[in-house]
Amino acid sequence: MHAIPHNSRWASLWSLTWPQMLMLLVQFGIGLTDVWAAGRIGPDIQASIGLIAQCHMVLMAVGIATGNGAVAAVSQSIGAGRQRRARRFTGLVLLAGMVAGICLVYLGGYFRQDLLHIMQTPQHLMEPADTFLQIYLWTLPGQYLLAIVTAVLRAVRSVRLPLVVTLVTGLLNIWGDLAFGLGWWGFPRYGAAGLAWSTFVSVTLGACILFFVLFPFGLLKHDSLPPLRWMRCGGKYLLRIGLPALGTSFLWQTGFVLVLVITMTLPHDNVNALAGLTAGMRIEAIIFLPAVACQMAVAVLVGHSLGSGNKKEAQQSAYDMLKLAVIGMSLLTCGLWFIRDELAALMTNDAQVRLETVRYLVFNFLSAPLMVANLVLVGVFLGAGATQYPMWSYLFSVWGVRLPLSWWLGHIVMESSSGVYWAMVASQLVQLAILLWVLLCADWKRFTMTASHESL
Known part of the structure; x- marks a missing residue:
């Protein structure tokens, strides 16, 4: 096995790192804008979005773990020259992530009020917190899809396209916060609901764009949905990564x-x-x-x-x-x-x-x-x-x-x-x-x- 030249290795490190850095910065900017816009609406709205953000981190744990499994499985498959195995793992993690996301939507919706009480939500925050939680739950499948597809593309060293999509949808999210959350530029002011729906639209749009990008990359084809026997073997490996x-x-x-x-x-x-x-x-x-x-x-x-x-x-x-x-x-x-x-x-x-x-x-x-x-x-x-x-x-x-x-x-x-x-x-x-x-x-x-x- 031939070693990669030292200069080439440093170039690979840098080419993979800087787009991830910018993408994280954009995502941080989106979150900061959400909090800032919520503060302009009122302290109750800002407190509510902070409260639900903690709940959202817990709900995203399964999606992040699935994305971690995707990075390991797909990158190792590509490195081994096993293209079909990479496609099958892509199909498997997408299926698992979407099933988990949809299940959490229904479970979270059914126990929504219980979740708010478990978080000891003050009574005066119940209405805005319930609005954020309900819409953020509907956003979960899109967020799971976005996290997993981004992880798969990262595993094949395609990091610039997700950066562009994140930048465009992030700007859309910020524009929605200002237009429909705060009522700027003559748009109707929907307050907390406007902020939440802006997140829903931008996340769902970004997830759909990157999902369809998988086809020209050859990561989604007719054989991407593996047979049940393969799912059992591949699922065991993903669980071995995802559960820890x-x-x-x-x-x-x-x-x-x-x-x-x-x-x-x-x-x-x-x-x-x-x-x-x-x-x-x-x-x-x-x-x-x-x-x-x-x-x-x-x-x-x-x-x-x-x-x-x-x-x-x-x-x-x-x-x-x-x-x-x-x-x-x-x-x-x-x-x-x-x-x-x-x-x-x-x-x-x-x-x-x-x-x-x-x-x-x-x-x-x-x-x-x-x-x-x-x-x-x-x-x-x-x-x-x-x-x-x-x-x-x-x-x-x-x-x-x-x-x-x-x-x-x-x-x-x-x-x-x-x-x-x-x-x-x-x-x-x-x-x-x-x-x-x-x-x-x-x-x-x-x-x-x-x-x-x-x-x-």
Whole structure:
């Protein structure tokens, strides 16, 4: 097996990363516009959209896990030269995603009021929250389709077309927010319903466009819907990838909620600490978009290399992306270190909350190499189909270290948010140690499908 030239490998890393970076930035801009427009309508609407956004993250977990399975299965199949297997996995993940999305629409609709009560929605927010939840539930099949098709196209290294579609539909979403949510340019003002329907239309349109793009790419043909016997074999592989990925998402999200609870119950200045943590994480979400893009790109490269049987190339791609992401993000956070006060001032006018936000950014910037390395390594194991390793790393680092240490340092030793942030750094260090040990010492490549898998 011939190794890919070093310059060519760096070019592949960059060509896959920058479109993902821009796509994530566009998606973040859409979410920011939704929140801003909701705030212009009223604080109740803004609070409702924030509340339903948390519920939406949980409902999207299955779709994201299915997309992760698609990246590993399709990229490995393409790398192995198994075009029909790639088409069959494409058909299988699309079928599974649509069935899951439609089932969630009906289940969510039936238990909609129960969901709102479980989230302890205040009575004065029930009406707008119910509007958002109902329309967002109808949007789920389109969002599942969009997430899966984008993952499939990423797996075949087609990342620029999804970027263009995301940009066009994102602009449509923003225009709909302003026109029908706020009533700009003489259009009727529908308020919360206008914001929700704008999301529905833009997501559904983008999903349909990218779905039909699969045909000229040769990923959807008459043999894309596999026979039942093949579905059983292929489904087992997807479950082996998807279930740990779903477990990782559950561990992270529940751990995040409990960190908020620990911060909210600090013995001193807990309100400002929680507000500072929330503001700091919003800044973090923007700054670390390039790292998430690196995670997506390295999953594809590793999947292609392992599918073709080139384990050495997969290992080298992991090393190269680690260097690119860690050095790049470290330089970025070093530059932002000098304007951390200004960044905090963009998020709040309150002096105490600003101090707490700056405190969070200090810990966040110092631990940037750890966080970025963890994201990249999770992407490496995703491309290999070895998603159980990230799941175990989150279990030990978040539930075994971060949560108990956050409570002990934050409530007993330091009695401040600094204890919570030190625990975050410690947990990232533990997670990195686990993932590096797996990368260097464990046989994580054994989960890969290759051309020898004749049953598929």
